[in-house]
Amino acid sequence: MMSVLERYIFRQVAQSVLAVLLVILGLDVLIAFLDQIGNLNDHYTLTGAVHYVTWTLPRRLYEYIPLGTLVGVMIGLGMMASQSELTVMRAAGVSTGRIVLTVFKPVMLIAIFGLVLGQFIAPVTEQRAQSVRAVAMAGGGAYSASGVWHKEGNTFIFINAVESGERIHGVTRYEFGDDLQLQRSSFARRGEYQQGAWTLSNVRETRIHDAHTEAASLAEERWDSGLTPELLSIVVVEPVDLSISGLWDYSAYLQRQGVSADVYLLAFWAKLLQPLSIAALVLAGISFVFGPLRSVPIGQRIVTGVILGLVFKFAQDLLGPASSVYGFPPLLATLLPILLCCLGGWYLLRRAS
Structure with a gap:
């Protein structure tokens, strides 16, 4: 007392x-x-x-x-x-x-x-x-100043907006080979996390070959990524605004990707x-x-x-x-x-x- x-x-x-x-x-x-x-x-x-x-x-x-x-x-x-x-x-x-x-x-x-x-x-x-x-x-455009960048292996990913942990908008991916040459770029208007992978819809892709490029459109594409909804909810927020456990988990994830944490x-x-x-x-x-x-x-x-x-x-x-x-x-x-x-x-x- x-x-x-x-x-x-x-x-x-x-x-x-x-x-x-x-x-x-x-x-x-x-x-x-x-x-x-x-x-x-x-x-x-x-x-x-x-x-x-x-x-x-x-x-x-x-x-x-x-x-x-x-x-x-x-x-x-x-x-x-x-x-x-x-x-x-x-x-x-x-x-x-x-x-x-x-x-x-x-x-x-x-x-x-x-x-x-x-x-x-x-x-x-x-x-x-x-x-x-x-x-x-974002308003549905391809790029937005409020989007986030992420690197996974040899792929650089830009996401316009995250509506919820399992739904994303405006997904742009740049895939590079081991020789650091661009091999494929793609843009998907939206994506949803289903059964352990992302299902991207309205996908436009460009494959880059030695002598030519090849463009294609896909109604849907399965995207297997380590960027789970839990990790994605961390990526869209500044480090200082994350939870203590979220910071620790994402630091471990970045270290596994070979990125400085x-x-x-x-x-x-x-x-x-x-x-x-x-x-x-x-x-x-x-x-x-x-x-x-x-x-x-x-x-x-x-x-x-x-x-x-x-x-x-x-x-x-x-x-x-x-x-x-x-x-x-x-x-x-x-x-x-x-x-x-x-x-x-x-x-x-x-x-x-």
Whole structure:
């Protein structure tokens, strides 16, 4: 059972974090909706834009949980510091460590919520959002800017849109031989996954021989591919928006295909270790509140929290590509900013205590 003091700190921190997340999410949704208005056409209507933005809400919330938690904790705890409540608590014999542990109770609940959101909810709604938008914007054409590329063996595949896990639109395939010479290109208007293979309909193909080309049309074609509906639902979504298990499975699939999976492994470790990232940021934020930001205006705390969160994100974003270039593990690229943030926060907190 929490004491009255712990419940008070819990409530102050939780309310501040939730308020910050709602404000950030509201601004992001407004900007996203205004951005979608510029993409409207005969197929992608205003209603479609509203549906798209609505389906992306879980993903947007998940992305802002670390920054929102950091800024919320700094505001909630900072307001208590400005009103000398923290000073009174410490004068009454409540240690800094106990206050920090109490602050981490709502933070860890939010971090666990974020982990569940990123694994089970956001990937599903984001895939739905991208699929609905892609089908509407493709409009049945051969190519679409919203389509996805995929490589399987010597075949390069472009898919206009994925309506559901088992139905695709606008499938273009370029098949190369071992000598890297183009042997066949084809376009299928749609495809459905049936009995372990794709059935493509309205197929137009061109076979390339040494001295001539041969064109043909097929009503249907069976396409045996390792690109199952489960993997396809991963391909159409950006790595950062996939589930933890989906990232791991697709990384293994890419490695079996001989394709680099570093981007997906980086996203996997970033998602799996997000609770640690939140804890590290909050520890650094608390150290600022107890130290150099103890008596500054609330606006300065917000700016400091935003800067700290952005520096942390930029550090991870820079170390990610660096791990591919210099060959160190993606796990290390994700862990290094967390460890540095933890050490810095612990050092400042020790000095403040």
